[in-house]
Amino acid sequence: MKTTTATAIMDVTLGDGGHSLALLEAMREDAWVLGMDQDEDAIKRAQARLAGYGNRFRAIQGNFGNLVSHVAALGVKEVDGILADLGVSHLQLNEARKGFSFMTSGPLDMRMNKNLAMTAETAVNELSENELADIIRAYGEERQVKQIVRAIVSHRKISRIKTTDQLAAIVQSAIRQKDAVKSLARVFQSLRIFTNKELDSLRQFLPQAVNLLKSSGRLVIISYHSLEDRIVKDFFRQEANPCICPKDFPRCVCGLEPRLKIIGKLVRPSEDEVFRIRTARSARMRIAEKVQA
Ligand SMILES: C[S@@+](CC[C@H](N)C(=O)[O-])C[C@H]1O[C@@H](n2cnc3c(N)ncnc32)[C@H](O)[C@@H]1O
Structure with missing residues (x-):
């Protein structure tokens, strides 16, 4: 892997490598991408x-x-850009044995990382009625x-609920058919979201990403869920305006300096993108730049 002054980008949600491929194609020949999934x-x-792409691309699980401990183990100290395209990939959704989709028949697993202890099956069968209700209400907005x-x-x-089909049939039996x-x-x-602790990971990731960025490096986050987008929006705002001094103070005395500058407004997909990729309809992209220390 190249290091030193060449442009370095981290794609922390590598998926099928579509974004990494586009980055490698768009950048100069000495620029490199480190993918993570x-x-x-x-x-x-x-x-x-x-x-x-040879040593211009490397991937780590x-x-x-x-983030920080993974890149430190590779000797990478800072990067010029970090991209996160949150959630689940089409490939994961379509792979029946991963159990993400009610459209395919498979085990009720839903773990992106097979080493996680809890599966969706455990959650559905072993959590209390109240816990399940809280999860479906909060993360599903159902x-x-x-x-x-x-x-x-x-x-x-x-009997224990073990498959996506079983769960789908139970849900369908309980609700209005038109919905x-x-x-x-x-x-x-x-x-x-619950099984993979997706919101916890996002909260842990954001401050580490800022630490890993070079001055003027950019952080780009694409989210698909209102709770994810809220976490990103609040974090960017807080990092862009951390001062806690009372509004009537003539000058800042708290000493908290901005670490990020928000770049542009929230970006939503164009009609054409939504037409081509239906799942893009809920995408929200936010961009921020690390402020020079
Ligand atoms: C929407 S897909 C990314 C698709 C990718 N941009 C592409 O061009 O193919 C999200 C990917 O992020 C991964 N992912 C989700 N949460 C993650 C996390 N906390 N850490 C690492 N990878 C994660 C998923 O396994 C999935 O492959």
Whole structure:
């Protein structure tokens, strides 16, 4: 892997390597990309796809919530840009054995990293009724929570819920049929976010990303869920304006300096992008630049 003065970008949600590929194509020939993903299958696929870029590309398996320790182990001290495209990939969704989708039949797993202790199956069968309701309400923003959770709990008293099909059928039996697809999507999304502790990882990642950036380096986050976007928005605002002095103080005495400058406004996908990629419709992109120390 190249180091020193060449442009260095981290793609912390490597997925199928689409963004990394675009970056490698767009940048000068000495620029390099370090990809990261917690899913070992994604790492293997992207490594094969980007093998032609030689030492301009390298991929590591890990959770971006532990960003600093992963890059420190590689001897990387700072980078010019960090990109996070949050959530789940199309490939993960379509892979039945990962259990992310109600459209494919598979085990109720949903772990992006196979080493995680808790699966969606454990959550659905072993959490209390209240805990399940909180998860589906908070991460799924689903309204028919009570009916759904009641159906899950009465089913699991008889037999353990082990597959995506079983869960989908139970949810469908409990709700208004005209809302079925949206409710199924929300229930599955909420269990995925919970199983992978996605919001915790994002909160841990953001300050580490700022530390890893060079001055004037950029942090770009694409999120698909209102709670994720809220975490990013609040973090950027706080880092861009950390001063805690009372408003009527003539000058700042707290000494807290901005570490980020917010670049532009929230970016939403164009109509054309949504037409081409339906899942892009909920994407929200925010960009910030590290302020010179
Ligand atoms: C939306 S996909 C990224 C797609 C990618 N931009 C591409 O061009 O193919 C999100 C990816 O991030 C990974 N991921 C999600 N949370 C992660 C985390 N906390 N740490 C590392 N990887 C994560 C997922 O496993 C998935 O492969």
